[in-house]
Amino acid sequence: xxxxxxxxxxxxxxxxxxxxxxxxxxxxxxxxxxxxxxxxxxxxxxxxxxxxxxxxxxxxxxxxxxxxxxxxxxxxxxxxxxxxxxxx
Amino acid sequence: xxxxxxxxxxxxxxxxxxxxxxxxxxxxxxxxxxxxxxxxxxxxxxxxxxxxxxxxxxxxxxxxxxxxxxxxxxxxxxxxxxxxxxxxxxxxxxxxxxxxxxxxxxxxxxxxxxxxxxxxxxxxxxxxxxxxxxxxxxxxxxxxxxxxxxxxxxxxxxxxxxxxxxxxxxxxxxxxxxxxxxxxxxxxxxxxxxxxxxxxx
Numbered sequence: 001x002x003x004x005x006x007x008x009x010x011x012x013x014x015x016x017x018x019x020x021x022x023x024x025x026x027x028x029x030x031x032x033x034x035x036x037x038x039x040x041x042x043x044x045x046x047x048x049x050x051x052x053x054x055x056x057x058x059x060x061x062x063x064x065x066x067x068x069x070x071x072x073x074x075x076x077x078x079x080x081x082x083x084x085x086x087x088x
Numbered sequence: 089x090x091x092x093x094x095x096x097x098x099x100x101x102x103x104x105x106x107x108x109x110x111x112x113x114x115x116x117x118x119x120x121x122x123x124x125x126x127x128x129x130x131x132x133x134x135x136x137x138x139x140x141x142x143x144x145x146x147x148x149x150x151x152x153x154x155x156x157x158x159x160x161x162x163x164x165x166x167x168x169x170x171x172x173x174x175x176x177x178x179x180x181x182x183x184x185x186x187x188x189x190x191x192x193x194x195x196x197x198x199x200x201x202x203x204x205x206x207x208x209x210x211x212x213x214x215x216x217x218x219x220x221x222x223x224x225x226x227x228x229x230x231x232x233x234x235x236x237x238x239x240x241x242x243x244x245x246x247x248x249x250x251x252x253x254x255x256x257x258x259x260x261x262x263x264x265x266x267x268x269x270x271x272x273x274x275x276x277x278x279x280x281x282x283x284x285x286x287x288x289x
Contacts, residue, residue, distance in 0.1 A: 001117060001118065001119035001122055003122060006119065006122035006123050006125075006126055007126050007131075009118070009123050009126075010123050010126030010127045010132070011126075011133075013123070013127060014126075014127055014132075014133075014135070015141075017127060018135070018137075018141065018142045019142050021142075022139070022142035022144060026144070033243070035244075035246075039289070044239070044245035045162060045236060045239050045240060045245065046239040046240070046242060046243055046244045046245035046246075046249070047243075047244075047245055048162065049239075049240050049243050050243035050244065053243060062128070063128065066124060066127070066128030066129060067128070067129060069124060069128075070120075070121050070124040070125060070128065070129050073120040073121040073124060074121040076120075077119060077120070077121060
């Protein structure tokens with residue numbers, strides 16, 4: 001595949017991917033860090049610390065899984081190419 | 089061979105079938121690894137990650153000084169200084185008040201019926217007020233500091249933070265008089281903190 005085309009496709013998908021990731025991250029971290037006892041409007045120190053940690057972990061996870069997926073995808077494509085060459 | 093390889097990769101079968109079909113043509117297939125490298129891997133473009141772009145509500149960006157001020161005000165040091173000052177004022181008021189209602193002020197053993205002079209009374213009130221103020225300030229600062237540290241460590245904000253830090257504060261204060269006094273201080277102060285938290289929550 002053409003690298004320019006790959007980049008264009010990635011640019012199109014990126015906005016959607018970012019928005020989806022942001023939504024999921026917000027939901028997950030809110031569920032984990034902010035218990036539903038709304039006694040005051042400000043975030044307490046414990047909740048703020050928990051949210052910082054949650055976001056850092058989520059982004060780290062996102063990056064690692066992305067790299068792993070890219071690796072697996074490369075291996076998969078190699079296998080497919082060999083199979084196609086073998087059969088063709 | 090093509091059909092069996094195609095059915096083996098069940099996860100992303102459609103595009104992989106396309107890959108097999110178009111592999112001799114080469115240009116109309118989607119190669120995941122290249123797209124992923126641009127999305128998640130090393131070739132991704134630097135993006136300005138703010139909520140307005142990613143689907144949240146657009147908020148005006150905070151300036152660096154504002155962030156620094158907010159971080160300072162949320163820090164444990166600032167909170168313990170605040171508690172220290174508050175404790176000092178409260179202790180001073182409490183000390184002056186108790187000195188005012190104490191009948192033993194200015195007692196002279198040689199002449200028990202003598203009424204104390206105003207200067208003696210005021211001096212005693214000042215001394216007692218200052219002593220109470222210092223004690224309250226130290227206790228308040230210690231309690232606030234330990235509570236903030238425990239809350240930051242746990243990442244939660246509930247009544248247990250106050251109980252743990254009450255135990256630590258009471259323990260440290262009581263430990264100066266021996267181990268048993270330390271344990272008693274821990275228990276007593278923790279129970280007191282739990283009562284206050286129960287009332288406040």
